Amino acid sequence: MLIEDIELIKIISNIIPFFFNVVMIKSLLVVLFFVVTGYLNGQIKDNIDAVKNDFFKNRSIKESSNRYFNNNEYYQVISELSGLLVDEDKKFHWLATKMFLQFINEQNYLTKKQEIVYVLIEKGLALKEVDIDYLIVNNFLEFSSSFFNTPSKGLLSRRIIETPNHFAFFMRLAGQIGLTDMTTYIEGLVNDKKTSEKVKWQSRLALAKMGDPIHKDYCINRIKSVKANNEVIDRVYPDLIYLNDKDSYQYLFDVIMSDEKGCTSTDPDNELPMLCAYRIIELIATHIENFPVKVLESGDLAVSSYSDALIDVRDWIINNRHSFILKEN
Numbered sequence: 001m002l003i004e005d006i007e008l009i010k011i012i013s014n015i016i017p018f019f020f021n022v023v024m025i026k027s028l029l030v031v032l033f034f035v036v037t038g039y040l041n042g043q044i045k046d047n048i049d050a051v052k053n054d055f056f057k058n059r060s061i062k063e064s065s066n067r068y069f070n071n072n073e074y075y076q077v078i079s080e081l082s083g084l085l086v087d088e089d090k091k092f093h094w095l096a097t098k099m100f101l102q103f104i105n106e107q108n109y110l111t112k113k114q115e116i117v118y119v120l121i122e123k124g125l126a127l128k129e130v131d132i133d134y135l136i137v138n139n140f141l142e143f144s145s146s147f148f149n150t151p152s153k154g155l156l157s158r159r160i161i162e163t164p165n166h167f168a169f170f171m172r173l174a175g176q177i178g179l180t181d182m183t184t185y186i187e188g189l190v191n192d193k194k195t196s197e198k199v200k201w202q203s204r205l206a207l208a209k210m211g212d213p214i215h216k217d218y219c220i221n222r223i224k225s226v227k228a229n230n231e232v233i234d235r236v237y238p239d240l241i242y243l244n245d246k247d248s249y250q251y252l253f254d255v256i257m258s259d260e261k262g263c264t265s266t267d268p269d270n271e272l273p274m275l276c277a278y279r280i281i282e283l284i285a286t287h288i289e290n291f292p293v294k295v296l297e298s299g300d301l302a303v304s305s306y307s308d309a310l311i312d313v314r315d316w317i318i319n320n321r322h323s324f325i326l327k328e329n
Contacts, residue, residue: 052095074112077103081100082119085119085124093132094135097124098135100119101135101139117140122155124136125156134166148177153179156173157179168202171202171206172205172206174206175202175207175210183212186203189203205219209243209244220240230263237280252280252283252284253321256281259275260276263276278310287327287329289325289327292316
């Protein structure tokens with residue numbers, strides 16, 4: 001045997017254990033991966049089962065979500081909840097939707113919030129179940145428009161057209177998050193004699209919200225034609241806030257400056273005529289930058305004297321009604 005052959009055999013003899021060790025390590029890592037994955041999936045399934053049990057026992061879904069889920073399990077949770085959302089047992093659809101909505105609130109990153117919103121649009125609205133549609137649209141109306149990325153908006157536009165449930169609310173949502181690709185469709189609803197007045201009104205508001213000047217003027221003028229009172233402030237004036245347009249606030253400023261007592265005190269045992277200005281100040285205070293008064297969580301003005309607050313607000317309107325800045329809504 002040649003010396004070169006002997007040296008080669010020595011080298012190979014040294015290399016073989018090395019490769020053997022590498023193969024063994026890789027094999028162990030693969031096994032470990034499947035063990036950990038199986039453990040996590042089993043743990044998440046146990047979590048889902050525990051929440052189901054809480055659901056049957058009428059326990060708080062919020063407490064269950066906080067107890068069983070955390071951000072480290074994010075994608076496993078998404079997978080399991082997605083399965084629960086399309087479970088053969090329809091009662092779990094509502095549970096999964098509630099848990100998804102709770103899970104959104106627990107996320108610190110916008111991209112994760114957007115991902116969950118997309119799942120709810122893709123799978124939740126595809127169910128076309130009345131209670132699920134209502135739950136989703138009412139929560140979506142409370143969300144920032146930033147939660148809806150381009151893919152979500154495109155899919156939501158298609159889902160809205162396909163979804164007959166709570167259509168007026170979906171029209172309001174379309175305007176709020178700016179589904180501009182739907183403007184032609186929404187315009188058609190406004191002009192269709194078969195469209196209900198409720199849907200037609202929300203459609204006009206949506207188009208106004210998205211910048212249509214004709215529908216904006218129509219909506220503001222129609223609201224201005226209704227005399228201010230408690231019910232109008234509670235049920236109609238929020239539509240002016242929804243528009244988030246300076247022209248709509250000019251009318252609200254006019255009502256604040258008026259001394260007409262068209263409203264009544266909220267005490268049912270002692271209803272007394274009062275200025276509507278106070279109610280409107282409560283309505284608009286959180287929507288204007290550097291507004292002179294603040295509002296408590298209860299909705300009441302954070303002031304010691306309502307009469308002094310009215311004086312301050314009226315002075316502010318005189319000096320700022322053409323230069324104020326609206327917050328995004």
